[in-house]
Amino acid sequence: MEAPRKSNVTYQFFDTKIGPLRQITALITPDHVGLFRDTYGNILPMVEDLDASQRSLIHTCLQFYDPQLRCFTFQDFQLAPLLEEYAMILGVPLQHCVPFNSDMPPPEHKDIDKALHLEVFLVKENLSSKGGLSGFHLDFVVDKAEECAAHRNWEAVCALLALGVYGIMLFADEPKFVSMSAIHIFLLKNPVPTLLGYFYFSVHNKNEKRRGRLVRCCAPLFHKWLVGHLPNDDGFLNPHQARNWARRLVVLTAKDSRWCNQNTKGGDFVVRCGKYPNVPLLGMKGCINYNPILLRRQLGYALTHAPKDQDLVESLYFPVQDNLELVKQAAGAWRNIQTKGVIVYGKCNNISSS
Template sequence: MSELSGYTRISVTQNNLQELKEIWDQWGNETKQLFYGNYRDLPYLLDVQIDEHLFRALAQFWNPAYSCFTFGEVDLVPTVEEYTALLRCPRIKEKGECKCISWDALKDLILTHPDEAKRVDVFALSLYGLMVFPRALGYVDEATTDLFHRLGKRVASVPAILAETFKSLGACRKAGAGRFVGCAQLLLAWFYSHFRLIDKVVCRVFFEDYSPLKDIVASIRRVDVPEENWIALLQNLQSKDVEWRAPWMIPGEVLYRCGSFNWVPLLGILGAIGYAPLLVLRQFGLRQFVPATHGLTQSEFAYREADYKKRVGEISNAWNKTCRLKGVTISPATTSEYVE
């Protein structure tokens, strides 16, 4: 689509998740099943190693104007449907009250609280604050705890996860440098599923309790490829190199617009941004065409701006009037008007 230029110096500094992983490994099956029942597959992300060379290379191809990756002749972007399928968490139950707090304090609660359900809740909050939204290293910040309160029947986490991922990538690209503060583990797990030059993920999508993330973690092959080699490879990526529909993605409905927006607006924890799923219909096995994206570049705003409450209200109302395409399984193709 559009040409990108300029090197972005992006930091992928993460919280140390080893103590979280050790706690998880020490839990018995009953406690783990309680967690899975409430929060689904987040713990599998603890086993996704961050390939910093690959991640920094990926960041060079983020296209802020279209909120998508542009690799050579290929456009790709993680979608609401894909992240929902990966995490298996379209709905999450409401939580008890909790505010901004240090990991040390949270760890003490996880290890000492007499109520097993409360220990599970605090562990989930820690995963969200330290791994999914790692804004303040060593702490779970207030914006994350506020989202955690609202994760109920009418609020899902995936739109916020995507919003913060897109906003952080865009901010780093525009500034030419910065620290990525989204969920790097989930973004890499998504990328592995679409990239044919990495070991193919073996999936059993129709098995009961099938977990895409569990399969991805088991299939990842650690490779030591320099960042410049990744950049050269991604610059020349062609359609034949891409697994357009992720092997764990079952055909279904595709959310492509909300209300009067020609795209999907996403509310994050600190701001909002839009993305256009119609740009990547091939990820759903559908024929690709040139979509309307007018106004998409103006869709991003922060919650500190003067009129942000009005805009948040407009987006919330728009999500009550969604439009969806019914996905079918066909060979990915493009219309004659589509320009690679």
């Protein structure tokens, strides 16, 4: 299968200022690194400034996006991020329940206080707005983390750092601002479906318009996923050859790819939800389906036959704004999840949804 030929699209990524997050990270002593990782997973490596070569690799890969299949189509194979792969990279559990969506009521202040190990009413006093969004300015998060470190309140320091990573790196909306949506996802402890929806909807939307512009996704996370599937040799990943990414990617074949990680190989994976023949993803800006049936090989399963057309149809693609009923339908499908042929009825005690 040949990759589709089309004109290049210029994509841009958030120019994230990670200095304040590094400032909080420096507060955590080696004795408490384990506390952070055990509680919030492996999200600190996302606090990264991508260099020119890394950005060039991502930009080049996005040129291979196939909007019909919802994946990246190379010479004779397809690749695309899976829920299970993102969960493995981040070291956070993938919960089989209704993920964050715009139909959910915002969290209560007391629940935010509790999750951040802060005094009651502190959240109410420090919530502000930026760009029409409610949330915390990053300066508040940094100042409070420094204050908590001085009082040796390490649980609060770790929580504030994790919240900063969610708001500035994983779910960036406004520079140096942690939106209420990011706070809500942080409380739900199930970020992966939203991260994947954020990525697919943004890439698909920019590709469809052929104007490129800003891709709303965590670029370091996508880069780590992509590099994990590329040939693991210096000749291919040499950063000094950034100008040659297009030439190198266009000749990739199935035998060149590193297909699966040992931590995900042979495990269950979500193949469809509810009435949909594929998986509905609810991002922060829009909803879109993706087709994990095409990507079985990335989890160590052989593709024994071609997928059926009905498994690859566009089942949903729409912006969140002004489409609340469609959002409700997509969210409801997550109550009935099929994982590799097994029906799982999603339950999540900390979620209110209609």
